Amino acid sequence: MTQRLTIRTPDDWHVHLRDGAMLAAVADATARQFGRAIVMPNLAPPVTTAAMARAYRDRIVAALPSGRRFTPLMTCYLTDTADAAAIIDGYEQGVFAACKLYPANATTNSAHGVTDLSAIRPVFEAMQRTGMPLLIHGEVTDRAVDIFDREAVFIDRVLVPLRRDFPELRIVLEHITTEQAAAFVAAGDDMMAATITPHHLHINRNAMFDGGIRPHAYCLPVAKREAHRLALRRAATSGSPRFFLGTDSAPHARGAKESDCGCAGIFNAPFALESYLEVFDEEGALDRFEGFASEHGARFYGLPLNDGTVTFERAPTVVPTAIGSGETEVVPFHAGETLGWRLVD
Numbered sequence: 001m002t003q004r005l006t007i008r009t010p011d012d013w014h015v016h017l018r019d020g021a022m023l024a025a026v027a028d029a030t031a032r033q034f035g036r037a038i039v040m041p042n043l044a045p046p047v048t049t050a051a052m053a054r055a056y057r058d059r060i061v062a063a064l065p066s067g068r069r070f071t072p073l074m075t076c077y078l079t080d081t082a083d084a085a086a087i088i089d090g091y092e093q094g095v096f097a098a099c100k101l102y103p104a105n106a107t108t109n110s111a112h113g114v115t116d117l118s119a120i121r122p123v124f125e126a127m128q129r130t131g132m133p134l135l136i137h138g139e140v141t142d143r144a145v146d147i148f149d150r151e152a153v154f155i156d157r158v159l160v161p162l163r164r165d166f167p168e169l170r171i172v173l174e175h176i177t178t179e180q181a182a183a184f185v186a187a188g189d190d191m192m193a194a195t196i197t198p199h200h201l202h203i204n205r206n207a208m209f210d211g212g213i214r215p216h217a218y219c220l221p222v223a224k225r226e227a228h229r230l231a232l233r234r235a236a237t238s239g240s241p242r243f244f245l246g247t248d249s250a251p252h253a254r255g256a257k258e259s260d261c262g263c264a265g266i267f268n269a270p271f272a273l274e275s276y277l278e279v280f281d282e283e284g285a286l287d288r289f290e291g292f293a294s295e296h297g298a299r300f301y302g303l304p305l306n307d308g309t310v311t312f313e314r315a316p317t318v319v320p321t322a323i324g325s326g327e328t329e330v331v332p333f334h335a336g337e338t339l340g341w342r343l344v345d
């Protein structure tokens, strides 16, 4: 049995670092493990301009311990009034790494998201021309569609036509949760990729109802049936360059989760790598972890691979039942469980 594993320093291609006190509380959980992270722009107000992204990037760096080597990669939140020239300017200046498409009201802080894709065709055209990636929260918001079907319906109604109209647009379908999404991406071309979270590899929808209602297992897109989880595990461990690591770590204060209308989001950053590694170990795919965690994403984004390494050892790691206190008390993914690997700092 493999006891130690060393891989090239990984990156997180989808994370929510929040702002203010929560940013200060969570930022280093990501920065201590990853070389870079694609930082989601769904703040209130959302990050829609290069000036806002630059200021947010500075706040992130200021929240880290001095000497930490970590690069936040910033994203632009698309709205109906997004301006193609300004966005491309931000990309070419190295401020924006990608644009993020939230269908309006699909998830946390997406009220300013896009209501009509045809309104922003010039943005997609400019992104396609320059190679700027489009990151998508892929769920329809039509309330007549069952919540467990919203990702699969999004593929048919939105993604297929978008790919037809913009075949050279680089697209990441974020945090995929279904066998339909895994199959669609696997069958795509070099312009199409997906991120997969640790929680969607570990839990199915039963986790939300395990002996009672479990708000800390609730996120969007919501976890699906077991068959979907197994399809995601096959995709993540397949070695295909179209699938890569994106935690979607999404901290919400305990009170905002344990509520009569609890927020969507799972905070998995503190033990993200150990959580993924457990899956690759269980699937007999330790040799494919480095590609998923440290290579496929950078290649898709056209960025250099990191040059450092991280090492794991097989050792029990107890996940605390809560992290922080007061306004920033958060319940982490795997709370109270013991994971089989430990990141050696």
Ligand SMILES: NC(=O)N[C@@H](CC(=O)O)C(=O)O
Pocket: 016, 042, 107, 108, 109, 137, 218, 219, 220, 221, 248, 250, 251, 264, 265, 266
């Ligand atoms: N994933 C989630 O359940 N929540 C995210 C938003 C998102 O990524 O959709 C959040 O910002 O809280």
Ligand SMILES: [Zn+2]
Pocket: 107, 137, 174, 175, 220, 221
């Ligand atoms: Zn999302």
Ligand SMILES: [Zn+2]
Pocket: 014, 015, 016, 040, 248, 250
């Ligand atoms: Zn997210």
